[in-house]
Amino acid sequence: MTRNIMKKRFMASKASMVALMVVSTLLFSACSSKSAPNAAEGTNGGDAPAKQVTLKVEVFDRGNSPAGSTITDNYLTKFVQENFGASNNIKVEYVPVPRSEEVAKLNVLMASGNNVPDIVFTYDPNTFNRYAKQGGLTDLGPLLDEYGQELKTFLGDEVLEYGKFEGTQFAIPAKRSNTGKYASFIRQDWLNKLNMPVPKTTEELYETLKAFKEKDPGETGGQVIPLGMTIASAQYEPLIWSFIKPMTEEQQYTLTQQLGSNDYPILLPGFKESLQFMNKLYNEGLINKDFGLDKDKKKLGEDISTGKIGFFSEDDVNIYYQDGSYDLLQKNVKGAEIAAVDVYTNEEGKHAKPKYAPNGLYIMIPKSSERAVEAVKYLNWMATGDNLFNLQNGVVDENYTLVDGIPVAVENPTEEAKNRMYNSGDMAIISNGKQLGSMEKNLKARALAMPKQFQEQVAVAQEIANADTIPLVMLDRPIEAQTKYATTLLDKFNEIIVKTTMAKPEQFESTYDSMLKDYMASGGQAILDERIAVYKEMKSI
CATH class of the missing domain: 3.40.190.10 (Periplasmic binding protein-like II)
Known part of the structure; x- marks a missing residue:
């Protein structure tokens, strides 16, 4: 591990730390039932499953869903299903977790074993380190090599280092678009x-x-x-x-x-x-x-x-x-x-x-998950082509216009366009902030998002x-x-x-x-x- 790499650690709240201690024994027993990740039953190597399978993904619930939408059924969840799920014979199911209770709720989910989502995440490195130490997480290294090449390229080695525990890749860190504080x-x-x-x-x-x-x-x-x-x-x-x-x-x-x-x-x-x-x-x-x-x-x-x-x-x-x-x-x-x-x-x-470390969320796959392959495929899809761009920006001329290649939010969007992107930050989990290919463009986009x-x-x-x-x-x-x-x-x-x-x-x-x-x-x-x-x-x- 490169010694000069810098790492961001987030402190768990007192209540979350207590909850984590309470469930730690359950977590170890529930999450250590499988020794290695496998492709989903009925899959043929890297191809889509022969029969539809369900991939469960955690999503932050901030209680801000507009009328006609829920945190599990909205424009972006449908976008994912149509552009990723359908072609891979996967039903993507979102499991809401209140943002204000993310660590405590995640502890309960992890302790439940079979009910835990296939993709979970936290901003708290202490929580990640504990799960990894207790043997509750999937080794993602081989899966990334086989199913996550675009994701690895997008994140880069420096960011990926933050997801390692004692040399093993137990988390996929989200990439920050800006590290200035x-x-x-x-x-x-x-x-x-x-x-x-x-x-x-x-x-x-x-x-x-x-x-x-x-x-x-x-x-x-x-x-x-x-x-x-x-x-x-x-x-x-x-x-x-x-x-x-x-x-x-x-x-x-x-x-x-x-x-x-x-x-x-x-x-x-x-x-x-x-x-x-x-x-x-x-x-x-x-x-x-x-x-x-x-x-x-x-x-x-x-x-x-x-x-x-x-x-x-x-x-x-x-x-x-x-x-x-x-x-x-x-x-x-x-x-x-x-x-x-x-x-x-x-x-x-x-x-x-x-400054901030270059990583944000710690994205993890519990060891009990039977959908580790599909989970990595989902994250890799997000890093492929213009999928991340569309998740973060919406529909051209309705949500944004391009100014020198920078997406700029439409000043007076329709109600439909506004409601379309209310949860984009919580759906595009591989990135903290908009990614446009360079820090210069990222910062310019951030400035253009402010009042003129x-x-x-x-x-x-x-x-x-x-x-x-x-x-x-x-x-x-x-x-x-x-x-x-x-x-x-x-x-x-x-x-x-x-x-x-x-x-x-x-x-x-x-x-x-x-x-x-x-x-x-x-x-x-x-x-x-x-x-x-x-x-x-x-x-x-």
Whole structure:
């Protein structure tokens, strides 16, 4: 396995983790009844079955089906049946799973044995790793070689690596169309009013934030928030990672703590300094006082849209959606203007920020499935020809038009056309985001999907999100301590950020030391020890 490949891991919720532990014994016994995948009974090698068979496929149910459709009976399910099922003598049956309960519901399905769908998936790598370790998944390597050549070409070796557990291909990872995460944003009209340039470094940003507070260019009546902060990662990660210092390979692999979806730099050199900077900003009144309570970013969005915030970081395109925070700001504050910027600067002069791994969903075939061949054929069909394009975009001139080869959504589609594609993202499971053959086209399509007045700015924000990015660290095998302690430690990590930021300057050191000690005693040390051991194993190979 290539050591520098980076892997995204998503954290299971506390309820899901408990449910998984409850069903784990059942899962092992139910899913280990078959030792190897076989072609469906009655099939003739790679040809269609002699008699129709049923392929059961999981589908997320978001409760948003329009009138006349259900999540299991709609335009796209019929499209699949007509274009894949009919020619292969396969009836494709969809098994709905509530999106909000995906891990817990999947645990129950997997434990049921014969009732589990032939294709299941999750965003949570911990769930995937557990199923693989317990022997509950089909080895997909031989099946991909025989029935999945187009799929392998579409995904590529780097993405496929994320579906391996201890060297065996137990999942087919979905391919991300974009790996950029974050950009930062500043009130350009405030800068214009103060006759100040766009800050280019962290120190220049600090001076700008002080000017916003002292001069209140937005005339907020004392309600100005120079830097909008929350306890969501999009707000604090760009700041924190810009303080991380250059590391040796050993430090990178051993000191990183991967708690679910992100790498956490709590033990990395420079982390403490990032918290000291946040503490300074907070005590000078440059950060909103109640940021630690805003976990869902709702208050941040309100404060942006009402014109109180001067600078903030966010997921690259979040503010640009129709009726989003920028749209509302322009409606609420005449002349308000936001510019996407790349400001936080590390000691090497780079605007360092995390990126996504290249994979999204983990698509799996339970070992108990009798339709493993048909399942791989289905996924391979999706990657063949224009099938994925049609699943993601619909009907030309009704759902989209082509602009320089980029599908652009029709501005005022008919009700029929609109209802046709409501669940396209959940049907085209081999891809997270629209795939048009290159990152450049993918990003252009993403920008063109936004309101026209923001499209040029979206392009800038996406460019920022993909600049100077830090990939996630992938070790040669899963770290069991991370899976075990991730939920608890993520809560403690957030608590460290909030309490050290809000501490009085003279209490920062003692607050930081006591909280780090508690973090390490609660599982952080176990993760560190295991990562050191795995790194030594890697170097000895």
